[in-house]
Amino acid sequence: MPLFMPVYQSNSALFPLHIADADCPIDACMVNAYFLYKNRATRTAFEAGLTLREHVGFPRLLMTDSGAFQGFDRPLLLSNKAIIKFQERIATDIASPLDLVTPPGDSRSLAERKMEATLKRVAEGLPLVAHSLLTGVQQGGRFLDLRLRCLERLLRMGCRYLALGSLVPFFTRNHDLTFVGQVIRDARSVAGEVPMHVYGAGDPVELPLMAAMGADVFDSSSYVHFARQGYYMTPYGALRDPGPLLAGEYRCGCASCRQAAAPGDVFADEARLTAHNLWTICDSVRRLRQQMASGRLDQWMDQLLDQHLAWFPASRLGVSWNALHE
Numbered sequence: 001m002p003l004f005m006p007v008y009q010s011n012s013a014l015f016p017l018h019i020a021d022a023d024c025p026i027d028a029c030m031v032n033a034y035f036l037y038k039n040r041a042t043r044t045a046f047e048a049g050l051t052l053r054e055h056v057g058f059p060r061l062l063m064t065d066s067g068a069f070q071g072f073d074r075p076l077l078l079s080n081k082a083i084i085k086f087q088e089r090i091a092t093d094i095a096s097p098l099d100l101v102t103p104p105g106d107s108r109s110l111a112e113r114k115m116e117a118t119l120k121r122v123a124e125g126l127p128l129v130a131h132s133l134l135t136g137v138q139q140g141g142r143f144l145d146l147r148l149r150c151l152e153r154l155l156r157m158g159c160r161y162l163a164l165g166s167l168v169p170f171f172t173r174n175h176d177l178t179f180v181g182q183v184i185r186d187a188r189s190v191a192g193e194v195p196m197h198v199y200g201a202g203d204p205v206e207l208p209l210m211a212a213m214g215a216d217v218f219d220s221s222s223y224v225h226f227a228r229q230g231y232y233m234t235p236y237g238a239l240r241d242p243g244p245l246l247a248g249e250y251r252c253g254c255a256s257c258r259q260a261a262a263p264g265d266v267f268a269d270e271a272r273l274t275a276h277n278l279w280t281i282c283d284s285v286r287r288l289r290q291q292m293a294s295g296r297l298d299q300w301m302d303q304l305l306d307q308h309l310a311w312f313p314a315s316r317l318g319v320s321w322n323a324l325h326e
């Protein structure tokens with residue numbers, strides 16, 4: 001059943017507030033382990049016995065990513081072993097290796113080298129964890145056969161949690177999810193029941209399609225970025241202006257919107273817009289679970305696409321859905 005992990009914003013006063021909001025239950029949370037590791041004060045506190053759960057103040061599932069946003073040929077700022085051991089020590093539930101991000105422009109040979117290096121780092125990390133589950137990260141860039149081979153090898157190594165890496169550049173404004181959907185579907189065809197995470201997926205209108213193809217877990221800080229750019233998320237796509245709200249085509253049930261004097265007020269207030277966006281993702285995932293549990297995902301996708309395409313006629317989401325569904 002789908003699960004969404006907002007990326008924890010340690011410097012935002014807004015985030016902890018909404019963890020405590022009973023109206024917006026957050027099931028799980030993604031924390032950047034590298035920020036904690038490189039900050040001397042937090043690292044010292046962790047060395048003295050502080051756990052990640054105490055630090056974040058969140059009782060449910062916690063996952064850490066390694067902060068592996070670095071190139072292949074540049075010297076490593078930290079070692080794979082060190083960051084995995086650190087995540088195990090702070091008792092994260094799901095740890096991540098230092099995988100090698102592979103942008104769509106990478107050639108086949110480079111993508112293959114990065115995939116091999118990532119596999120080696122996962123193999124190196126598996127014996128280092130006991131409390132935490134180590135994520136088997138799939139790389140392979142834009143090459144479907146490399147991605148499939150990578151996933152098969154992760155499964156043979158014994159990975160019990162999988163993540164599909166380097167898909168973020170494919171999440172575009174026109175919502176063409178054909179490639180992403182193929183990657184997810186291929187992966188699910190060999191992964192059995194192993195949980196499968198899509199890094200960086202956080203637009204509520206895209207999550208049902210990914211879940212239909214076999215993805216389970218999503219994480220993103222999209223709720224912050226969308227708000228910063230003035231986008232108001234809805235289950236049918238993010239709006240730039242309150243027109244559809246004023247026309248009565250959509251009404252949101254979150255606290256920010258309920259307390260607003262006029263439907264468009266939340267658009268002009270970044271803090272309230274951020275809270276609204278986070279609530280909307282969590283609520284969409286909750287609804288997605290209900291539709292899946294009752295076997296109505298296809299009907300719900302049709303309904304969702306009708307509204308989405310009415311608002312965004314140029315979107316490729318419906319085309320992707322049809323292409324994947326044939």
Ligand SMILES: [Zn+2]
Binds near residue numbers: 252256257277
């Ligand atoms: Zn709202």
